[in-house]
Amino acid sequence: MPVNADAKGKAYPPFEYEVGKEKIREYALAVGEDNPVHFDREQARAAGFRDIPAPPMFAVVYSAGAVGPAVLDPEVGIDLRMMVHGGQEFDWGETVCAGDTITTEATVKDIYEKDGRGFYLFESVSRNQDGQEVVRAIWTNIVRGV
Amino acid sequence: MKVELKVTPDRYLPHRYAGASGDFNPIHIDPDFARQVGLPSNILHGLYSMAQVARACTQAAGGDPRSLRRLSVQFRGMGFPEQEMTVTGSEKETRDGAVIVDVVAEQGGNQIIRNAEAELAVA
Numbered sequence: 001m002p003v004n005a006d007a008k009g010k011a012y013p014p015f016e017y018e019v020g021k022e023k024i025r026e027y028a029l030a031v032g033e034d035n036p037v038h039f040d041r042e043q044a045r046a047a048g049f050r051d052i053p054a055p056p057m058f059a060v061v062y063s064a065g066a067v068g069p070a071v072l073d074p075e076v077g078i079d080l081r082m083m084v085h086g087g088q089e090f091d092w093g094e095t096v097c098a099g100d101t102i103t104t105e106a107t108v109k110d111i112y113e114k115d116g117r118g119f120y121l122f123e124s125v126s127r128n129q130d131g132q133e134v135v136r137a138i139w140t141n142i143v144r145g146v
Numbered sequence: 147m148k149v150e151l152k153v154t155p156d157r158y159l160p161h162r163y164a165g166a167s168g169d170f171n172p173i174h175i176d177p178d179f180a181r182q183v184g185l186p187s188n189i190l191h192g193l194y195s196m197a198q199v200a201r202a203c204t205q206a207a208g209g210d211p212r213s214l215r216r217l218s219v220q221f222r223g224m225g226f227p228e229q230e231m232t233v234t235g236s237e238k239e240t241r242d243g244a245v246i247v248d249v250v251a252e253q254g255g256n257q258i259i260r261n262a263e264a265e266l267a268v269a
Contacts, residue, residue: 023166030166031197032153035209047210056204056214057197064168081183085192089218095211138218 003118003146005111007076012106015066021098024054027061044097051097059090059135063124066104067139070122076108078120079143086119087140094132101129109138118146147245147266149235151202155190155227163194190225195258199249202233206247207266215244216265225251225258235262243267 021041028038033055037044044052054061071078096102109123122139160174169191172179180188196219207213225231235249245266251259 027166030159030162031194031201033201035211037211053211055197055200055211056217057193057200060167060193085221087218087220088193088196089216091216092214 003111003113003143004077007073007108008111010070010073010075010108012066012070012073014103014105015063017062017065017102017104019054019058019062019096019098019100019102021052023061024052024058024098027058028055031055031057041098049095049097051099054096054098056090056092056135058096059092059126059137062096062102063104063106063126063135063137066106066126067122067124067137070106070108071120071139071141076111076120078118078141079146082144082146083141084144085140086142087138089138091136092134093136094128094134096128096134100134102126102134113146116144116146118143147206147237147247147268149202149206149233149247149249149264151198151205151233152230153198153233154230155194155225157227159227160188160190160194163191167191167193169193185224187226190227190258192221192225192259195221195225195231195251196262198231199233199251199259199262199264202235203247203249203264203266206235207245207268213267214264215267217262219259219262221258222260223256223258225253229253231258235264238263241265
């Protein structure tokens with residue numbers, strides 16, 4: 001059965017996320033980030049940050065609410081039982097800090113079939129409260145046996 | 147520039163990462179469920195492993211989180227808790243003032259992340 005690419009180009013509603021100091025701490029501890037700027041406001045400011053900066057990969061936390069509904073969208077039609085996360089790209093811009101409000105918009109970038117597998121590529125763009133782009137991401141999900 | 151990091155995620159790391167990231171897929175946190183769907187045990191989140199690549203690259207660039215400008219990875223194979231993960235990489239080229247490094251992550255010779263490319267701004 002060929003993949004249905006009708007959802008290509010579909011856009012999803014923006015998702016807003018308020019970045020908090022304690023969520024940054026929880027995330028940094030989980031992934032083993034030990035730079036004190038992620039935990040201590042004084043050290044963060046001394047290093048030139050507006051407030052406590054999130055580690056770059058914190059992008060997954062504020063983007064999830066935008067990308068999740070796209071991956072689960074019945075019109076996209078991914079068989080979740082057969083899906084693996086195949087690849088990921090982040091292109092960072094302005095640093096995300098505690099106190100920021102990040103708005104992320106997701107779109108279906110591409111859907112295609114290759115070697116009996118379906119490739120579903122989603123793009124998300126996240127901006128802060130001043131409209132500055134903080135990250136642009138490509139999420140590649142691969143579905144076996146399409 | 148050399149990228150090198152070793153980390154052994156403990157047994158409950160996937161649970162802490164699930165809470166931190168919001169990804170509670172049972173293949174990561176429930177060994178029984180994981181075995182029911184044909185996996186040897188519960189597996190690490192791919193984005194946790196990618197975060198180890200990000201951390202290794204940032205450290206290699208001197209530790210400033212602003213130095214990591216871009217990171218792309220391919221997930222291959224499965225990572226497991228309680229096994230040492232090794233992240234290694236080396237400089238490929240310098241482009242527009244940024245260092246491009248090629249990175250892999252593996253456990254016991256099995257690649258978890260391959261074809262990773264990071265762009266690092268160096269002071």
